Amino acid sequence: MPANYEITKSWADEVEDEGSITLPPPTVVYENDFKIMTEYKLNDDNKKVKVVRTYKIERRTVSKTIAVRKNWSKYGDSLDDGPGPNPATTVIAEDVFMQFLSSKEEENKVEEDSLDKLKSMGDKGVVKCRNCNGEHWTSKCPFKDTVLGGLPDDKKLSINPTAGVPGMGDMNKPQGSKYIPPSMRDGGNKRGDSMLMQRRDDTTAIRISNLSENTTDTDLEELVKKFGAIHKFYLAKEKNTNVCKGFAYVHYKTKEDAARAINGLHGHGYDYLILSVDWSKPPAQNN
Amino acid sequence: MKPLMLHGHERAITKIKYNREGDLLFSASKDKQPNVWYSLNGERLGTFNGHNGSVWCIDVNWDTTRFLSGSGDNTLRIWDCQTGKAISQLSTNSSVRACSFSYSGDLAVYATDKALGHQCEMFVIDIRSPEIILSQEDNICRTLISGSRISSLLWGALDETVITGHENGDINIWDSRTGKKLNDAQGHKGQINDMQFNKDGTMFVTASKDHTAKLFDSDSLMSLKTYKTERPVNSATISPNYDHVVVGGGQDAMDVTTTSTKQGKFDARFFHLVFEEEFARLKGHFGPINSLAFHPNGRTLCTGGEDGYIRINAFDQSYFDFHFEY
Numbered sequence: 001m002p003a004n005y006e007i008t009k010s011w012a013d014e015v016e017d018e019g020s021i022t023l024p025p026p027t028v029v030y031e032n033d034f035k036i037m038t039e040y041k042l043n044d045d046n047k048k049v050k051v052v053r054t055y056k057i058e059r060r061t062v063s064k065t066i067a068v069r070k071n072w073s074k075y076g077d078s079l080d081d082g083p084g085p086n087p088a089t090t091v092i093a094e095d096v097f098m099q100f101l102s103s104k105e106e107e108n109k110v111e112e113d114s115l116d117k118l119k120s121m122g123d124k125g126v127v128k129c130r131n132c133n134g135e136h137w138t139s140k141c142p143f144k145d146t147v148l149g150g151l152p153d154d155k156k157l158s159i160n161p162t163a164g165v166p167g168m169g170d171m172n173k174p175q176g177s178k179y180i181p182p183s184m185r186d187g188g189n190k191r192g193d194s195m196l197m198q199r200r201d202d203t204t205a206i207r208i209s210n211l212s213e214n215t216t217d218t219d220l221e222e223l224v225k226k227f228g229a230i231h232k233f234y235l236a237k238e239k240n241t242n243v244c245k246g247f248a249y250v251h252y253k254t255k256e257d258a259a260r261a262i263n264g265l266h267g268h269g270y271d272y273l274i275l276s277v278d279w280s281k282p283p284a285q286n287n
Numbered sequence: 288m289k290p291l292m293l294h295g296h297e298r299a300i301t302k303i304k305y306n307r308e309g310d311l312l313f314s315a316s317k318d319k320q321p322n323v324w325y326s327l328n329g330e331r332l333g334t335f336n337g338h339n340g341s342v343w344c345i346d347v348n349w350d351t352t353r354f355l356s357g358s359g360d361n362t363l364r365i366w367d368c369q370t371g372k373a374i375s376q377l378s379t380n381s382s383v384r385a386c387s388f389s390y391s392g393d394l395a396v397y398a399t400d401k402a403l404g405h406q407c408e409m410f411v412i413d414i415r416s417p418e419i420i421l422s423q424e425d426n427i428c429r430t431l432i433s434g435s436r437i438s439s440l441l442w443g444a445l446d447e448t449v450i451t452g453h454e455n456g457d458i459n460i461w462d463s464r465t466g467k468k469l470n471d472a473q474g475h476k477g478q479i480n481d482m483q484f485n486k487d488g489t490m491f492v493t494a495s496k497d498h499t500a501k502l503f504d505s506d507s508l509m510s511l512k513t514y515k516t517e518r519p520v521n522s523a524t525i526s527p528n529y530d531h532v533v534v535g536g537g538q539d540a541m542d543v544t545t546t547s548t549k550q551g552k553f554d555a556r557f558f559h560l561v562f563e564e565e566f567a568r569l570k571g572h573f574g575p576i577n578s579l580a581f582h583p584n585g586r587t588l589c590t591g592g593e594d595g596y597i598r599i600n601a602f603d604q605s606y607f608d609f610h611f612e613y
Contacts, residue, residue, distance in 0.1 A: 062310070063308065065308065066310040069310060069311065070310070072332060074332055075333035075334075075370055076333040076335060076336050076371045077295075077320065077331075077334040077336070078331045078332065078333045079333070081330075084330060085328050085329050085330040086330070086331060088294075089295045089331050090291060090293055090324075090328070090330060090331065091292040091294060092291060093290045093291070093571070094289070095288070096290060096600070097288070098557075098568070098606055099567060099568045099569075100567045101565060101568065
């Protein structure tokens with residue numbers, strides 16, 4: 001009767017005979033489909049520690065041969081093990097997740113594409129000297145200090161009045177020395193696309209602030225993954241101490257999931273603080 | 288997923304193997320005792336005590352009555368799966384590197400190391416009613432392997448042939464009755480560490496030190512696919528129900544201390560069988576993976592590592608939901 005045992009012994013008695021702490025015997029309780037093992041042991045500081053392990057008992061239908069094997073008695077070094085896994089040899093490890101690579105690879109490919117484009121453009125001569133129209137930077141022009149240098153100046157004068165009148169028409173045919181806004185340049189389109197992509201990405205991003213400083217990556221993942229598939233997330237941490245700075249960004253795969261996460265988490269208490277969750281706003285988009 | 292971590296071995300795992308139904312998992316390590324586990328809950332059924340050296344190779348017959356183990360103590364032992372008692376013990380001249388039951392369970396094949404002044408040899412033995420003490424002379428077919436030693440072997444179709452993988456990367460097929468070489472191929476540039484069949488035995492995947500795993504036709508030995516990594520591959524296995532190949536490896540044991548687990552070199556890597564493209568990774572071990580095995584139902588992957596742990600990874604739904612885009 002373990003219950004009686006506990007009652008008869010008062011805490012004062014325990015303090016008195018501290019030198020020889022008697023540990024209650026381990027117990028095993030079966031409670032509707034759960035096996036609960038309770039064990040007492042001393043830790044490093046010589047304090048009594050109660051260890052409770054709960055196992056779920058599952059029933060499975062298997063073929064006869066497997067059922068027979070399930071009832072084999074243990075042998076070798078496991079001869080003395082009771083039924084069920086021995087905690088000394090079988091441990092349940094930390095949660096791990098499979099990392100799927102496909103999406104990441106696609107992103108890389110897009111980057112490589114634009115890089116390749118730039119490279120190939122380099123061969124055709126993106127660089128053009130304003131002085132002599134040679135394929136080098138203006139500052140590196142060999143004719144910088146010669147008469148040739150003055151020629152384009154004259155040209156500029158003649159071009160300027162014509163450019164000023166039609167305005168729009170000229171924009172479509174960019175010419176040698178004229179300044180072209182980056183978005184209008186060859187290959188600039190590609191850039192623009194990728195920028196747009198990034199902005200679209202941000203629409204599925206949310207910012208979570210007022211996180212407690214004990215929050216870890218796994219905590220955050222646990223918290224946010226139930227609202228939908230996550231594209232990526234970032235938990236701001238102090239560089240040296242690795243302690244959470246109190247805010248995080250989460251990118252969901254879809255906007256709906258992100259919206260649900262905001263509704264579900266905003267004002268929700270988490271680890272003694274109340275979370276504040278809103279759409280993530282990129283710093284450049286202030287106006 | 289929450290993997291089960293089995294810690295029954297003191298040293299690096301050398302080989303893990305499921306039985307045919309997949310309810311039992313056998314494991315061998317560089318310590319002296321092969322273990323057997325219930326794969327469902329990770330409970331240890333027992334250990335096979337008796338060897339005096341590292342156990343390099345293990346196998347279990349198709350009805351899970353007998354267990355075979357070859358060791359560095361120059362013995363090959365046959366055990367009873369139910370009681371863990373040794374049925375017979377065969378002494379060899381050098382350590383036993385590879386062993387396997389034939390599908391019928393009547394025959395077994397084993398290969399010895401090239402060491403101690405002895406050549407590498409391959410023996411086919413009849414094990415229907417073995418004596419308690421056997422010697423190398425008790426064999427049906429004895430084949431002297433000149434040149435590079437055998438590092439891995441498999442029984443071919445209908446127990447008629449034996450496929451061997453060698454230290455220099457060669458793959459040979461031998462007639463199991465006459466010991467004549469039927470076919471050969473230069474499969475790899477480095478040692479073949481592991482060979483595993485697909486579900487129907489028409490193809491097998493090899494894992495090699497030359498940083499690749501390759502898929503071969505079991506009959507013609509034609510190289511069908513190559514899965515490239517940037518580290519030595521210790522083991523590779525084919526999923527029984529998807530077109531997936533899982534590859535595990537890492538550095539040589541001597542280089543391990545210089546590597547952080549964060550670099551992801553110790554992950555199990557999932558390749559698409561046909562497109563040879565990596566699509567997923569699974570973390571877990573603190574050292575190279577030495578052996579990989581799929582549960583026969585394909586829903587669980589088991590890995591054994593140089594760190595001495597065996598991990599049973601029951602896949603999450605995300606694995607089954609994943610579709611390779613092409």
